Amino acid sequence: MITDRLSRRYTARDRTIDAVKGVSMRVDAGEIVGFLGPNGAGKTTTLRMLTTLLRPTAGTASIAGYDLHTAPREIRKRIGYVAQSGGAAQECTVADELELQGRLYRLSKVHARRKAAELVERFELGGLERRRVRTLSGGQRRRLDIALGLVHSPDVVFLDEPSTGLDPQSRANLWEHIRALRDEQGVTVFLTxxxxxxxxxxxxxxxxxxxGEIVAEGSPDELKARVSGDGVTVGVDDADGSARAAATAVSGVDGVHELSIADGTLEFRVPRGDVAIPELIRAMDAAGVAMTSLHVHRPTLDDVFLTLTGRSLRDAEHSTEPAEQEGKEAEHAA
Structure with missing residues (x-):
């Protein structure tokens, strides 16, 4: 899958809204690629364009070897799309839903039934074939959603928030199934x-x-390496103003940067936390400051996002970024 300056612009109420601004990317066959960003960043709009549900206003894309503009029907035959809300009819049985999906993709009755049986086994849905969808647990329903997206043996599968709302055990189980799509089936997986x-x-x-723009790409480890060092948090009893003395002591330690103080807590970064801890303790002792806590953590993906955008991804999940939301409203209005 390749996109070149893929864009989506909305016009509504005499306003122009750029929900996606020239997204260029390459996803190779057999990759699992994660698409991260806060609400309103352009994830959903990009996904809807890639799955042929929304026409781009500019740019090009090739998916499963076909052009997005000229061959959307060919693309639909070769991709699977599992929406966040799922698509199974609540009153249908598991077997009926899988067989119907196969028939919609023009599989013969025999082939659709055989494919349904294969997916029931692969996604651990055995014994549930005659159960109605509404009676399934969250993990069972999500596995069914993914199975529905694979009935026609697609080359590329788009997963939108695949494990939202699942308990930790169900999430871990689902992750194994997603890995197997790549490792055992050779399917390309693009997930938000x-x-x-x-x-x-x-x-x-x-x-x-x-x-609306790609601001970084790379492996998780490569992105974490862009964060400048390990994070250190030191707590002190600030009743006598020890925090200021602690900050002075800490700032003298080699490599300390991004130092901040709030409510008796110091936060800063050092190139390597394990190497810096002994020197930090000696510096605090020499300043006569007693620590109440000391914590070192390696960079996380949330640290990456904070470094790139100035916002925490966890906080940004709940933001009210207007562009994409207004774009959705404009789309519905049109």
Missing amino acids: THYLDEADALAGRLLVIDH
Whole structure:
């Protein structure tokens, strides 16, 4: 899958809204690629364009070897799309839903039934074939959603927030199934997620979008390496103003940067936390400051996002970024 300056612009109420601003990316066959960004950053609009549900206003894309503008029907035959809300009819049985999906993709009755049986086994849905969808647990329903997206053996699968709302055990189980799509089936997986541990565990490469533009890409480790050092948090009893003395002591330690103080807590970064701790303790002792806590953490994907955008991805999940939301309203109005 390749996109070149893919864009989507909306016009509504005499306003122009650029929901996606020239997204260029390449996803190779057999990759699992994570697409990260806060609400309103352009993730959903980009996904809707890539799955042929929304026509781009500029740029080009090739998906599964076909041009997005000239061959959308061919693309639909070769991709699977699992929406965040799922698509299974609540009153239908598991077997009926899978067989119907196969028939919609013009599989013969025999082939659709055989494919349904294969997917039931692969996604651990055995014994549930005659159960109605509404009676399934969250994990079972999500596995069914993904199975529905694979009935026609697509080359590329788009997963939109695949594990939202699942308990930790169900999420871990689902992750194994997603890995198997790549490892055993050779399927290319493009997933959006707000769960940073999910992106870290599944994706070999990440794309970070903000304000409609790709602001970074690379493996989780490569992106973490862009954060300048390990984070250190030191707590002190600030009743006698010890925090200021602690800050003076800490600032003299080699490599300390990005130092801040708030409510008796010092936060800063050092190139290597394990190497710096002994020197930090000696500096605090020499200044006569007693620490109440000391914590060192390696860079996380949330640190990456904070470094790139000035915002925490966890906080940004709940932001009210207007561009994409207004774009959705404009789309509905049109």
